[in-house]
Amino acid sequence: MRAWLRDTAGGLSATYWYLWSGLLINKVGGFAVLFLSLYLTSQRGAGAAQAGLVVGTYGIGGLIGTLAGGVLTDRWGRRRTLLTSHFTTVAALVALALSTGLGPIAVFCALLGVAQSMAGPAFVAAIIDVTPAGKRSRAFNLQFWALNLGLAGASLLAGLLARWSYLGLFLIDAACTLVTGVLIAWKVPETLRSPVARHARGGLGTVLRDRIFLVFTGLTLVQALIYTQSNTIVPLAMHADGLSPAAYGSVVALGGALIVLGQLFVPKLIDGRPKHRVLALALLVDGLGFGLLAFADHVAWYLLAAAVWTVGSMLAAPPNAEINSELAPLALRGRYQAVFFLTFPAASFLAPALGGAGLEYLGDAHWLVVGALGAIAAALHLVAGPPRERRVAAVRHETAAVADVR
Structure with a gap:
């Protein structure tokens, strides 16, 4: 132990x-x-x-x-x-x-x-x-x-x-x-x-012109949009299926319990593996979990789906944060983090707005759309991964140079 x-x-x-x-x-x-x-x-x-x-x-x-x-x-x-x-x-x-x-x-x-x-x-x-x-x-x-x-x-x-x-x-x-x-x-x-970092030039405009970082942030927004369905649209779907608030509470409790009990074991599963492939797998699993809700009409289905999408979020968390940290130059780490963090309030606004309309007009097919969105995001991570790794190598070289000056 x-x-x-x-x-x-x-x-x-x-x-x-x-x-x-x-x-x-x-x-x-x-x-x-x-x-x-x-x-x-x-x-x-x-x-x-x-x-x-x-x-x-x-x-x-x-x-x-x-x-x-x-x-x-x-x-x-x-x-x-x-x-x-x-x-x-x-x-x-x-x-x-x-x-x-x-x-x-x-x-x-x-x-x-x-x-x-x-x-x-x-x-x-x-x-x-x-x-x-x-x-x-x-x-x-x-x-x-x-x-x-x-x-x-x-x-x-x-x-x-x-x-x-x-x-x-x-x-x-x-x-x-x-x-x-x-x-x-x-x-x-x-x-x-580092005095070099403190007095380096650049601002939010530099971040907003970084296409590789913005693509990664956009994919993180898609991931957040998918996962935010769990606390915005899932309770509406469960209510429409005649399930009680207590049933939704059990879904939330299951997800929290899985993270608390299982998150510490995730590094053993993903260390040494290409981060873009781990993220692609995580998005696929996320999409699969929510896609299962197209067939859900009983609390057992919702619990199964919650277990699947929670595993996806657990796999995604470390590489997502790690890539975000690696893409940020030393002098602009705070600004890069700020832009990255904006994805979460954006998802909190967009997920209920778009998800509510999807559930109303598409019914259960809404969850198939969410699942497909996860698959598309997974494919985009695989495409975006190699140029992202080249950028990470460049940032590491730059950070090492600043450390030498220090």
């Missing part, structure tokens, strides 16, 4: 583990956003439409914060961006806990979106900085596991806390964020140490 744990950890640095611990604490303590809509309707007298608008400000703030976080990660450094993000998040959560009017709540909700999302590019850029290329697959695999473990914990704790006190829910969330901020201030040094 100890040998397996050593292999899983992969000799990762102490700084990585402090960052990993911060991610886990943040996710376990991330109660507020999960219950924000319910808080507004049950405690602040908002209607469904008003609650939707207020919560929508969090999403808008998230888009702004992701881009700002990417720029600041490169200009200020990883540590300063992370500290600003966490301590501003604490202030926003306390302000939300004490606010009563919908106007101030909307303002602080938007601020919360900005502050929380700033941390994403900085966390990933710092992990890339402190992790050698050969160990990044394990590092990102553990990161994905921590995020899902934390989400499972947050979902369980949030329900209990909401019954006790919404004020307590916001304040405990703030306390967890404060703990992470203090941990980073105490134990995480600045990882962007």
Whole structure:
């Protein structure tokens, strides 16, 4: 068992583990956003439409914060961006806990979106900085596991806390964020140490002109669109089949359990294999899982399909993050992460909009379209893989040259 744990950890640095611990604490303590809509309707007298608008400000703030976080990660450094993000998040959560009017709540909700999302590019850029290329697959695999473990914990704790006190829910969330901020201030040094990187030219325009990276980001968006069906369109399909919310809850629980129990074993399966082929297989499995729903009319079918698409997402997570890290030049890692991270809020908007229309007008055939989309994305990964690997080699050479200057 100890040998397996050593292999899983992969000799990762102490700084990585402090960052990993911060991610886990943040996710376990991330109660507020999960219950924000319910808080507004049950405690602040908002209607469904008003609650939707207020919560929508969090999403808008998230888009702004992701881009700002990417720029600041490169200009200020990883540590300063992370500290600003966490301590501003604490202030926003306390302000939300004490606010009563919908106007101030909307303002602080938007601020919360900005502050929380700033941390994403900085966390990933710092992990890339402190992790050698050969160990990044394990590092990102553990990161994905921590995020899902934390989400499972947050979902369980949030329900209990909401019954006790919404004020307590916001304040405990703030306390967890404060703990992470203090941990980073105490134990995480600045990882962007190269003066060449700090003063290198380039900006978001450079990222947006990088065709190889944009193709990869586009394929990641397709992957996110497919997987986001699980929490947007699948519950609608299950309702149409006469299944209860509890049945959908069992589907969600199965997926979470598989990730928590199985994600740590994924590196053994994929290490040493070409990443574009692993991603192609993952997209095929994803598409197969959702394609099975074309024949689903009982909870057992949905559970089987969920098991299949969860395996696909587990296989995809490490190489997806690793490729993203490898394509980013040292001087622009934060900006590259910011553009990459935008795929997820984009998918959160597009998946329900397109998926809802597909389910309404195509019925069960909608899931065959989703399955075909996975197959197409898999084929595109195989085509895009070789030029992507050549770019990765060039970026590695550039990073090594900067390290020599340092």
